[in-house]
Amino acid sequence: MTSREAGPGDALRLAFGTLSVLPVRFPHVDRRVAGRAMAAAPLVGAVLAGLAAGVQALALWAGTGALLAAVLALGSLALLTRGLHLDGLADVADGLGSGKPAPDALRIMKASDIGPFGVLALVFTLLVQAAALTRAAGHGQAEAAAALAIAVVTGRAAIGIGCLRAVPSARPDGLGAMVAGTLPPAAAAGTAVLLTGAAAGLGAATDLGALRGALAVTVGLLAATALLRHTVRRFGGITGDVLGALAETAAAAALVVLSTG
Template sequence: MDDATKQHRPSPLAEFVAAVIFLTRLPIRWRGPWPPDLDRRALAWFPIVGALIGAVGGLLYWGLTLAGLTAPLAALVTVAGLSLLTGALHEDGLADVADGFGGGRDPAAKLSIMKDSRVGTYGALALILAALARIGALATLADPRLVALALIGAHGFSRALLPAMKLWLPDARAQGLSASQGRPDRARAVIAVVIGFSFAGTTLGKLGLQSGMIGLDIMALSALTVIGLGWLARRQIGGVTGDVLGAAQQLAEIAFLLGIVAARSP
C-alpha cells in the first residue's frame, strides 16, 4: 500500500462517526471532504451503532416507566422515539419493499415502485404490523431491564447482518444508496457479524437464555429472516438495494425480539 493511500485512509473514529451519521438523525456535521471509501468502511461499525441505538431505547423506556406509564404505552412511545432517532430509515425500506414486491409485475416495475416516495397499501400494512410486533414484544417483556437488554441485542445483531448481506448479493441498481456505499470486504463483514454475535450472546445471557441452544436459536431465527429476504430479493429484483437492507434490519430485529418473548414464555 502506497503512502498516499495510507494518508487518506479514514481513522476508526471517522468510520464510527460516518456510521452514526448514516444510521441516525443526530445533528452531526462532517468537516472536510468525505473520503471516497468511508461509506464502505463504516459498515463494520453498524452493530456497535445499532447497540447504542438500542441502549437509547432502553433508557427511554426506563424513564417512561418511572414517569408512571404502563408497559404498553411505554413500549409505544419507545418504538416511536427510536423511529425518530433513526429517521425511520429502515421502516421506509420495509414499506418500499412491501409495495414493490407486492405490486410490481416485473423487476423494472418493482424497482420503480420502490423508488416512489409514496406509501401504498402493502407498505402501510407492513409498517403497521412491524410496529405492532415491536410494541407487543416490548410490552410483553415489560421489565425495563429486560426491555433494554432485548433492544441492545436486537438492534446490534440486526445491523450486524447488513454488511454480510451486501457482500452476498449484487446491487440491483447501478446507482442508489446501496450501490453508492460500495461492497464491504470480507474481513469487515466478518468483523461486523462477530461483533453482533457478541452483543447478542451477551444480552441473551443476561436475559437468562444462555442455556442449551436457546440463544443460538434466537440468533438463527433472526439471521434466517435476512437470508429469506435476500433469496426473495434476488428472485424479485436481481439483488439488493438500500430498501432491501432496511427491510432486512426490520425483519431481523422483529424476529430477535419475538424469539426472546417466545423463549421466556412459561
C-alpha cells in the same frame, strides 16, 4: 471528498451520519469507507438502543405500563433514524407486492408515496415489535432493555449481510450502489459470532437466558438472509430500501424469539 488517506474515524462518522439523526460530518466518502461504515452499523445500533432503552425505562418508571413504554421506545428509534429503515421496509413491501418486473418494481419503490402493501408491512412489523417488547418487559426492566439492545443491534448487523461481496446493486446509483459488495464474508461472520456471544451474555445476566439471547440473533440474521435472497432474485440486487427492510425484519424476528418463554 478529500485527498487524505481515509481512516477508521471516517467510516464511523459515515455510519452515524447515515444511520442516525446525529449531526456527524463525514468529509471522506468512497466505497471502501462506505463498506467499513456498514460494518460499523451494529455500533450505531448499540448507541440508539441505549437511548431507546432509556426512554422505555423512564416510561416504565412513570407508570405508563409496558405496552405504552414499548411503543414510546420504538417511536424514539424511528425518530433517531428519521424513519429510514421503516421507510425502506414499506418501499420493499410495495415493490415485492406489485408483482411487476424488476425495473417497474424499482420505480414503485422509488416513488415518494406508500402503497397498501407498504402500509400492511409497517403495521404488522410494528405491532409484532411492540407486542414482543411488551412481553419481554413483563420479565422486568433489565430484560426489556436487554431485549431491545439485542434486537436493534441484530437489525444493524443484518445491514452488513446485505453488503456482502456476492450481493450486487439493483441500481447504478444510490446507497445500494455505494455499499453493495463491499464487505468480505469473514467480516460479516465475525460480527455474527461476536454479537451472538454478547447476546448470550446479556441473556445470561437477565431472565432472558443465554440460549434465548443467542437464538434471537441467529433467527434474526436468518430471517434477514431469507429476505435478502428473495429481494435479490426479484430486483436483481440491493438498494438502500432493501437494507432498511433487512434491519427491521431482523429486529422483529429477534424480538419474537426474546418474547417466548
